[in-house]
Amino acid sequence: xxxxxxxxxxxxxxxxxxxxxxxxxxxxxxxxxxxxxxxxxxxxxxxxxxxxxxxxxxxxxxxxxxxxxxxxxxxxxxxxxxxxxxxxxxxxxxxxxxxxxxxxxxxxxxxxxxxxxxxxxxxxxxxxxxxxxxxxxxxxxxxxxxxxxxxxxxxxxxx
Amino acid sequence: xxxxxxxxxxxxxxxxxxxxxxxxxxxxxxxxxxxxxxxxxxxxxxxxxxxxxxxxxxxxxxxxxxxxxxxxxxxxxxxxxxxxxxxxxxxxxxxxxxxxxxxxxxxxxxxxxxxxxxxxxxxxxxxxxxxxxxxxxxxxxxxxxxxxxxxxxxxxxxx
Amino acid sequence: xxxxxxxxxxxxxxxxxxxxxxxxxxxxxxxxxxxxxxxxxxxxxxxxxxxxxxxxxxxxxxxxxxxxxxxxxxxxxxxxxxxxxxxxxxxxxxxxxxxxxxxxxxxxxxxxxxxxxxxxxxxxxxxxxxxxxxxxxxxxxxxxxxxxxxxxxxxxxxx
Amino acid sequence: xxxxxxxxxxxxxxxxxxxxxxxxxxxxxxxxxxxxxxxxxxxxxxxxxxxxxxxxxxxxxxxxxxxxxxxxxxxxxxxxxxxxxxxxxxxxxxxxxxxxxxxxxxxxxxxxxxxxxxxxxxxxxxxxxxxxxxxxxxxxxxxxxxxxxxxxxxxxxxx
Amino acid sequence: xxxxxxxxxxxxxxxxxxxxxxxxxxxxxxxxxxxxxxxxxxxxxxxxxxxxxxxxxxxxxxxxxxxxxxxxxxxxxxxxxxxxxxxxxxxxxxxxxxxxxxxxxxxxxxxxxxxxxxxxxxxxxxxxxxxxxxxxxxxxxxxxxxxxxxxxxxxxxxx
Amino acid sequence: xxxxxxxxxxxxxxxxxxxxxxxxxxxxxxxxxxxxxxxxxxxxxxxxxxxxxxxxxxxxxxxxxxxxxxxxxxxxxxxxxxxxxxxxxxxxxxxxxxxxxxxxxxxxxxxxxxxxxxxxxxxxxxxxxxxxxxxxxxxxxxxxxxxxxxxxxxxxxxx
Numbered sequence: 001x002x003x004x005x006x007x008x009x010x011x012x013x014x015x016x017x018x019x020x021x022x023x024x025x026x027x028x029x030x031x032x033x034x035x036x037x038x039x040x041x042x043x044x045x046x047x048x049x050x051x052x053x054x055x056x057x058x059x060x061x062x063x064x065x066x067x068x069x070x071x072x073x074x075x076x077x078x079x080x081x082x083x084x085x086x087x088x089x090x091x092x093x094x095x096x097x098x099x100x101x102x103x104x105x106x107x108x109x110x111x112x113x114x115x116x117x118x119x120x121x122x123x124x125x126x127x128x129x130x131x132x133x134x135x136x137x138x139x140x141x142x143x144x145x146x147x148x149x150x151x152x153x154x155x156x157x158x159x
Numbered sequence: 160x161x162x163x164x165x166x167x168x169x170x171x172x173x174x175x176x177x178x179x180x181x182x183x184x185x186x187x188x189x190x191x192x193x194x195x196x197x198x199x200x201x202x203x204x205x206x207x208x209x210x211x212x213x214x215x216x217x218x219x220x221x222x223x224x225x226x227x228x229x230x231x232x233x234x235x236x237x238x239x240x241x242x243x244x245x246x247x248x249x250x251x252x253x254x255x256x257x258x259x260x261x262x263x264x265x266x267x268x269x270x271x272x273x274x275x276x277x278x279x280x281x282x283x284x285x286x287x288x289x290x291x292x293x294x295x296x297x298x299x300x301x302x303x304x305x306x307x308x309x310x311x312x313x314x315x316x317x318x
Numbered sequence: 319x320x321x322x323x324x325x326x327x328x329x330x331x332x333x334x335x336x337x338x339x340x341x342x343x344x345x346x347x348x349x350x351x352x353x354x355x356x357x358x359x360x361x362x363x364x365x366x367x368x369x370x371x372x373x374x375x376x377x378x379x380x381x382x383x384x385x386x387x388x389x390x391x392x393x394x395x396x397x398x399x400x401x402x403x404x405x406x407x408x409x410x411x412x413x414x415x416x417x418x419x420x421x422x423x424x425x426x427x428x429x430x431x432x433x434x435x436x437x438x439x440x441x442x443x444x445x446x447x448x449x450x451x452x453x454x455x456x457x458x459x460x461x462x463x464x465x466x467x468x469x470x471x472x473x474x475x476x477x
Numbered sequence: 478x479x480x481x482x483x484x485x486x487x488x489x490x491x492x493x494x495x496x497x498x499x500x501x502x503x504x505x506x507x508x509x510x511x512x513x514x515x516x517x518x519x520x521x522x523x524x525x526x527x528x529x530x531x532x533x534x535x536x537x538x539x540x541x542x543x544x545x546x547x548x549x550x551x552x553x554x555x556x557x558x559x560x561x562x563x564x565x566x567x568x569x570x571x572x573x574x575x576x577x578x579x580x581x582x583x584x585x586x587x588x589x590x591x592x593x594x595x596x597x598x599x600x601x602x603x604x605x606x607x608x609x610x611x612x613x614x615x616x617x618x619x620x621x622x623x624x625x626x627x628x629x630x631x632x633x634x635x636x
Numbered sequence: 637x638x639x640x641x642x643x644x645x646x647x648x649x650x651x652x653x654x655x656x657x658x659x660x661x662x663x664x665x666x667x668x669x670x671x672x673x674x675x676x677x678x679x680x681x682x683x684x685x686x687x688x689x690x691x692x693x694x695x696x697x698x699x700x701x702x703x704x705x706x707x708x709x710x711x712x713x714x715x716x717x718x719x720x721x722x723x724x725x726x727x728x729x730x731x732x733x734x735x736x737x738x739x740x741x742x743x744x745x746x747x748x749x750x751x752x753x754x755x756x757x758x759x760x761x762x763x764x765x766x767x768x769x770x771x772x773x774x775x776x777x778x779x780x781x782x783x784x785x786x787x788x789x790x791x792x793x794x795x
Numbered sequence: 796x797x798x799x800x801x802x803x804x805x806x807x808x809x810x811x812x813x814x815x816x817x818x819x820x821x822x823x824x825x826x827x828x829x830x831x832x833x834x835x836x837x838x839x840x841x842x843x844x845x846x847x848x849x850x851x852x853x854x855x856x857x858x859x860x861x862x863x864x865x866x867x868x869x870x871x872x873x874x875x876x877x878x879x880x881x882x883x884x885x886x887x888x889x890x891x892x893x894x895x896x897x898x899x900x901x902x903x904x905x906x907x908x909x910x911x912x913x914x915x916x917x918x919x920x921x922x923x924x925x926x927x928x929x930x931x932x933x934x935x936x937x938x939x940x941x942x943x944x945x946x947x948x949x950x951x952x953x954x
Binding site (some may be wrong): 030031033034037041044092119152153154156158159 | 665666667669670673676677680718788789792794795
């Protein structure tokens, strides 16, 4: 029922067969590897933030060093989570087409979840959410390469 | 059926009632007005691009002036459509929560359509798609303020 | 006297009647609403920063969470104040023309004050200055729409 | 008269003697040299744009090369003029204080003119305006270093 | 001889064994895959630029469509080449350490060449240089993973 | 020996005499002054960070003010060091050509050192490294202007 409604809606938006890609840019060079790299950085930074020891006393120089390191870790976590989010959303809005939605009916939810996890990783210092994000990106990786019938691209981590 | 699956998935991701916003930033200051302003610029730029006359001959200075103006129009269209897309996606990923999806089951499609129209407005010089984007943003405006029970915010255009 | 000097200067810079807009981009789509939204975020973030409680002891994880939240609030305040400043200055440098200066002789001071308040809101954690900035933006809103003879655009807040 | 009004306004905004700088960032490291460098690039790019010859016929490869070069020149002119504008406005909003306005009553107009010239240099391909901008930046250079009683910083051009 | 001078210089800069990484950010998450993806986009865009046919006549709408597509291709080529350059330089300045230079004495030249090729790919529409850049990135990929003793990361292309 | 290898390599990359500049943008407007200004800001911010006193107790408002100031100082240090790095690398990758390397065989090391010092200034709060960076930029300034046979550009500091 709902699927049919979605189909009808999609037909209305894209009246002719989508022969030309409506992509943002250079078709064919999408690769979820970038989202994976950013997410690995989020995991790594979350760990480092949790491990960093505050100085024993309020010594100005010790505080300066502690806060410099902490601020940079937080800032890098923020940026990398934001970039992961952007890469994930580019795939959703530009690579994936209505025909993929028919194949993967939970496509929207998969991406909504992944994007919301990116935001969680910014708002919190939460290793579990960072690792859930990495798992979500791995899922995206699998679906993506499956739609391209590519079996030669294995999942690996740089860290 | 599909709705139930979605619900189950959502329950798994967000096990406790989402009392604290998982938003990216300053809760309560979301406003689709920014997306509307960017989209108005897209409409305006699309019109100006279509109206610009190429020089009658290949005179270097006339070509330089024509291309300077044209390049800037195209660049502004590109930037504004990109910013509209970002604003639209911030609402989707950060403002809207699972309970809104229950209320508006076509939420994902509404945003997917709007985001894809932003990309179309970049790829093409197409006044119809620019105006469909403005209509899509108006729809987002209505749903957004409805979820906040605000009836005092009227839809207007700056141009 | 000074007014006359200003006029003479202006005449020298813009020898012919300014029939074509010297604007940066898409004429007709200026809207102080963006500056208002950014400023609302500054007010909101200033409040949240002042309300945030440091952890009772120097527990590493509690400090990490506190500093993650605090850093993000400060960063968002910074960004939003910067964006408010940019929007305000675009209006001053691109929308407002010499004829508006004749109508509003304190135009320069109004904008200088507003821009300086943006900087204050970055440098300080000062709720009074944040609210003065919001008032300054409301003043800009009024002058702006008055110059366009638009009476249908009411001032509202999203938060 | 007007001067007095301005003074009164300023007093109201800044009730105590401004002992602490309300600057955006690292006080003491302002230097109009950056605005000068960006403006030199605008002058250089404007010249190159005007000198570039369109291809004799519509040969695809010749057109591609011509448009690649032209687009880059236009884009660089745009960016450099934008950065010159930002540097100029940082000086106006953050370095210059009310006491400077008393010393240089045409301060606001000097900066308004310079900022508007930046916009003109973007909108047009106009060597005269580019050179007027360079002269305006030289004027800013002189006033700036005079307020710091520095006589050792000479005006030079990199190109 | 020269090698010895270099060694001496390096010893002077880094007097103690470099036990702590002087990296810019999240150690261990470097991955040349990003540079590869950006470079693939440069190759793809160069091809598309060379293939795009100018309109037969100066019809305004045909010109608008042609220039919109061409401008976007050029802009994407520019951005992706710039990002490839940034990724390449992060590896050179932050990942690679003096001990790697001893192992790979042509390290500096390898990176200088790669960075200069990025600039060439911006300045020109030159498929040969784009492909040379891809080869240079593949070389970086090999050296990088060799220094990490990782043999499981194979070179693949997304396009 | 090594010099000869380098020469051979260079000849292979750039087979014809490099008559046309392979620069990124507006040739002739390079100026190390920008790197110097950014570096002065890094020195200034490092000093301010080291001088800032933490509040005596954990009073929320005092902590908020302290962290707002500290975060901004750290952020400005980060940004300015990053911009200094970018300016330095633009000179290395775009201004300097193989013939300069023959003249200055330690060119690569000079720039590698300078770029690595930028990263150190981000990672640490270290006044000595900040001053070493300023010295490195002064060295770049001297080499740069020497290659242009300009003796009229003196080294000065804005702060």
